[in-house]
Amino acid sequence: MPREPVAGVQEPGSGVLEDATIAALGEHALIARIRRQLPPAPDWLIVDVGDDAAVYEPVRNRLEVITTDAVVDGVHVDRRFVPFEAIGHRAVAVNLSDLAAMGATPRLLTLSLALPDDLSVSEFDRLVDGAVALAQRAGARLVGGNITRSRGPLMVDVTAVGSVHRRRILRRSGARAGDYIFVSGLLGDARAGLALLSDPAGVDAERWPDVVARYLLPEPRLRLGQLLGRSRAATSALDLSDGLADGLARLTTDHGLGCEIDASALPISEGARAVWHSRGADAVAEAVAGGDDYELAFTVRPKEARRLNAVARAVDGLRLTRIGVVTRTPGCWLVDAERHRTPIGHGYEHFRR
Amino acid sequence: MPREPVAGVQEPGSGVLEDATIAALGEHALIARIRRQLPPAPDWLIVDVGDDAAVYEPVRNRLEVITTDAVVDGVHVDRRFVPFEAIGHRAVAVNLSDLAAMGATPRLLTLSLALPDDLSVSEFDRLVDGAVALAQRAGARLVGGNITRSRGPLMVDVTAVGSVHRRRILRRSGARAGDYIFVSGLLGDARAGLALLSDPAGVDAERWPDVVARYLLPEPRLRLGQLLGRSRAATSALDLSDGLADGLARLTTDHGLGCEIDASALPISEGARAVWHSRGADAVAEAVAGGDDYELAFTVRPKEARRLNAVARAVDGLRLTRIGVVTRTPGCWLVDAERHRTPIGHGYEHFRR
Secondary structure, X not given: OOOOOOOOOOOOOOOOOOOOEHHHOOHHHHHHHHHOOOOOOOOOEEEOEOEOOEEEEEEOOEEEEEEEEEEEXXXXXXXXXXXXXXXXXXXXXXXXXXXXXXXXXXXXXXXXXXXEOOOEHHHHHXXXXXXXHHHHHOOOEEEEEEEEEEOOOOEEEEEEEEEEOHHHXXXXXXXXXXXXXXXXXXXXXXXXXXXXXXXXXXXXXXXOHHHHHHHHOOOOOHHHXXXXXXXXXXXEXXXXXXXXXXXXXXXXXXXXOEEEEEHHHOOOOHHXXXXXXXXXXXXXXXXXXXXXXXXXXXXXXXXXXXXXXXXXXXXXXXXXXXXXXXEOOOEEEEEOOOOOEEEEOOOOOOOOO | OOOOOOOOOOOOOOOOOOOOEHHHOOHHHHHHHHHOOOOOOOOOEEEOEOEOOEEEEEEOOEEEEEEEEEEEEOOOEOOOOOOHHHHHXXXXXXXXXXXXXXXXXXXXXXXXXXXXXXXXXXXXXXXXXXXXXXXHHOOOEEEEEEEEEEOOOOEEEEEEEEEEOHHHOOOOOOOOOOOEEEEEOOOOHHXXXXXXXXXXXXXXXXXXXXXXXXXXXOOOOHHHHHHHHHHOOXXXXXXXXXOHHHHHHHHOHHHOOEEEEEHHHOOOOHHHHHHHHHOOOOHHHHHHHOOOOOOEEEEEOHHHHHHHHHHHHHOOOOOEEEEEEEEOOOEEEEEOOOOOEEEOOOOOOOOOO
16 A cells, blocks of 8 residues: 655544545555454454555465555656556556565456546557556456546556465564665666656656666566565565655564664665766665655565575576664664764655755 | 446447547447457456456365456546445445355455545545445455545545355356346336436435435345355346346347346336336336446246245345346347337447337
């Protein structure tokens, strides 16, 4: 359940008036309002609301994972500069990324489309192409869906189901003080690519095609998730759909822990550094804040580092970077080369160096 | 997958230009365009795209059913006259109705919300209340979801998963010439209730509260679906989300068959008759055309009628009405008391007496 940062977010139970608008509350508080309506989890529900996906047990010792996520034009993408193939790709990718973050193997998808009347058939076809191509490559079958007209924006809602063995589930909880923190791939490229594409001048997008592609075509880290679950190398994991700052909070401060992140260790591409430099922005701050990377962040007990080496060899080509450590003291800090410490907030609205 | 009738629907492959808008094509043609992109169904996919829901086999001899359906403000409901509890109820009901039409027992739901910023917290709470209350009553657990802002209408997208035994699946295919056609409950009340609520004068809604309630709070026929599957009384079944005319086409003409429907047998409430009479409309035509009833239509071999008696006793209170017969000759006909025959089209845009 990715969040959108909302100014003036209020925590649940803090006395918000019922006639306030939802915009004043934010997604976390709304989810909390739903959760308090739910009965206790039944026996067959292994992982409840609040992780990357839910895990349930349709048959003893056989687990299924389910997640749902939407891509909305004007909120998550902008069809003025995002090709329709990339919109379809993204709608599937963000859901497969949630399965990856649970260590699951994708099985099937449903696709629910709300389509504005002015959408052309070729735009529709390209959207479907992008969705089906990624699904097939990931071994997930589209089994059903729904199409409705939208009198508002284009919306693509996907639900994904996958399988996982009980002892191989990657949860968000499980990190302990002293665990190393790792991330896959590169951080902040997606945010830099979005900045390039959404720039009205728009000329720079052609200078950094790799950075732009990292925004347009996120790659769910399915093999990494499965290997981390299978090897039991990781104590916790999630996908960085909402950025590193948010992800660190979910893995540490949500569980009364903290973290120290080595600013110089963050895997930032040369391209992203150049983009931010050209705009007078701080590449590290952008990499910490930026969402949409869909990389995995995970924690590893130092004595299990050897298991991680085997994983690293098996995901050939995907970079795994140790960026910091889990601490006993709550709160996350970015530590630079001079050992200056800057607090890391819960999202880019709150994180500014 | 409910359809929306679109003027000038073109069948897939009929030479539509790629730069036509999707509004000119209609949902069936769009679904056909998706289906032709898909690889052959894998072994574990027991029922593919095109039925009320998909059925898959996560473990040998254990089947799961999945369906997804959306409720969009301004398309499926209108929040100016539909209370928020009823919007939440409907979003869950339409999905549970698809599970009912497969003979499945509900297990879990995911909820994906696109919310306009002006929605109040109490409206949000009432929407969730309506969804969760029906889910709990039906034994389905909400296990996850997604919340995003909408810069357009309120959208509620639900995916439902249930279980069914392999030999108890109710499919849309399976009817044979000579089978009796049955429907549950009443036909056309939902359409009459919508007509009352959406009337600008609006005074008549208070005269017929039962008719209005049938539109606002559709009841998924889960127990009937399960009993029909368990007893193997039915040769085919579906839910009437898109109206009787559409449902009959799905059960008969889609498979090269036809049907004759006895106009005098259609179960139309006194309330609905009075509503249509007050408006100078034909109650039978409205009952045949009207969607949103979420009753089940099913076919029964005459010699299995005894099995159906046992089902009828077990669904205490729910009326089951024999309305006609499946014929060998393609095309569906409405037959009145004077044996006049009127062709039944594929939806209310095409059906006018």
